[in-house]
Amino acid sequence: MTVTLSSARRALRWRDASLTRQRRRFLVLCLAPALAVLMVVTLAPIVSLVVTSFTPLTLTNPTTAWNFREPLLNYRLLAADERFRNSLWVQAQLSFWTVGLQLAIGIGFALLLNLRSGLVQAVRTAFLVPMVLPPIVVAIIWKVLYTPDISPAYWLFKALGWSVPVLITSPHWALAAIVIADTWEWFPLTMLMVLAALQTVPEELIDAARIDGARAWQTTFYVVLPYIRGTLMVAGLFRLIDSIKAFPLIYLLTAGGPGSVTEVTNYYAFEQAFNFSYLGFSSAITVVLVLVTLILSWLVVRLTGWGTLE
């Protein structure tokens, strides 16, 4: 009897397992076409990038395309490349300041807009303008503002008798000039995200804090901001990744100069690929940049505990 029961259970388990396998196979078959398309569209260029980074590919010499004799040559050159190291440092500074300022200003404006006053509501749309402008237009606007000959700001400074340095050609101010323009362009995105999150904060939480005697700033810092921590994380991460892609402002305003003061890593990769045709070397730079971005994103997520929140 015992033998019969156990064999029946085994048979049931086997049938369940078989059904699970069949279901899994069916799901895989259903997903296969979509996964194949995704592989081609997303992964193939990345694989091509990584493969190219192992070759000394230069456009002037087609035989370098499949030359894998020294696969780590580009990476060895990078390790010894002072200009590359400098570009990483410039990138780190740019990302730190732009993300920090965009979050701070975005939160500030979102809190103001959340007050629901008539005036604030009326100007809300105006704040979104920089974000919807094409990046090249933003770069042109700031190029005009930073060029003393044609800048209304510099005319005003001159009229007031102030001597203001030319920001984009000053080694001390060029990066700040990029940070200012980038912050102006993108703080509305963080503002919009934070504003949307603020509108989901339950009134009872705020009321409870008030009843407990919390002041406005205490409510903001101890109740509201922790509540929208997830949104702040996403906003910060989006901006961090985007800051690593900063290009039009640098291309148009400073071209990486003066010297290499504003030469970020992707601009350096662009120069190597499109001005000098070193596609292999440029691919290696890009691979390192992708890795740095992935590691940074992972670190930020881990350190802030995003994804573990209820």
Next chain:
Amino acid sequence: MAETRTKPTRRSILSGAAGGAVLLAAPPILGKAKSPYAGTTIRGAAFSLPFHQYLRQYFPEFEEKTGIKVAFDIEAFPVYNQRMDLELSTGGSSYDVIIVTFIYQGRWIGAGWVTDLDRFTKNPEDTPPDWDPADFIPGVEASMRDAKGHTYAYGVEAGAMLLYAARGDLIEKAGLALPTTMDELIRVCEAVNGKEGVAAWTADSLHHWNWPPYLMGMGGGIFKDPPKDLTPMLDTPVAAQAAEWYANLLMTYGPPGILSYTDDQALHSQLSGRANMRTNAITWGLPLAKNPSSTVKHTVRYGMVPAGPKGDFPGVACHGFGIPKGSRKKGAAWEFIKWALSKEMLTRLVKEHGYPSVCRRSVIESEPFKQALTLNGQDVAALYLKVLDQLGDGAYMRYRTVPVFPEVGDAINRAISAIATKQMTATAALKQAQAQAVEAIEMAGYKISR
């Protein structure tokens, strides 16, 4: 009367169709003699040059004459070079006529990306003798030939460098003349800088074009013996001295923000009378006397690039029309080049638009050219020809057409910028530029001698 109709037979339909097809094809066959390429459309690409602005007005004439349609893409200089580099490297057939940019000539011709035009010029059926390829100034053509002497492009623009003083009157008021040496240039700058709110000097930020004439004037060079020996010579004491001199010229006598100036900004600083002197290709000097918006038409003066203790080496950048290797319409493309660079067309561009950067000697020495380039009473045509003659076989400009020049030029730009903004001393900045240049040259597979 009953009308009798015969039913159309298959034969009558076929013969009617054949007759119709002959009639449709008739205009090119029966009309006046057009090019054998009639009905073809050629695509061209160029960066923004006055030459194209003028020439495109005559495209309908060419289309009428040959039956070849022309479509041109015009882009900004850096964008054009990047796109064309990629296009040529893939052997693409998107374009049939292109500008072979001066600093890319060594690279594009050396890599075999451009068509040898001798096959057209040496065939009387393709090119009549009076087209006369030998009429193009040899120094201008030198960089568009390979080691065997084959020609891959014909000069569209010879950007011969001259000195332009937008406010020559301020210099005269100070009791001075246009500077002819580098020392005199500094003296003149010192005397006129800031007078009537005018900066004494202006320049665009393409330092690797603007600086070498002064570097060579002091006895230095970019490479040891281009194109044979590409050892960079940027870490020499004379290079440091020349770089410091040039950075001082920019920062002491230039307007605020000069380091970010584009070509257009530098030109406008002169046109509006906010800056005085500049050395650059003749194309940038002509508008000072001829542009309707110029405020300096009656005060502009022209001279040679100030010489250094070792001589004068005015820059000459020669861009030419060529045909990409991948073009499938090379014959039609040559018809276009032949027409655009004929003596007749160039003379018309000179007469009707005052085009100054002609590369044909017969046109440069003609009366219309002299008339067009008599600017504010000065014979600028003579200065232009003097620079081209001085170029000789183009030896001193060879540094610019070696395949690795874009990389080395970039290192120079960054060094001058770093020196001008006092981020580094001239010696340190050029030592860094030298290291970058050596790395780029070795990476490109060239040997250096030290």
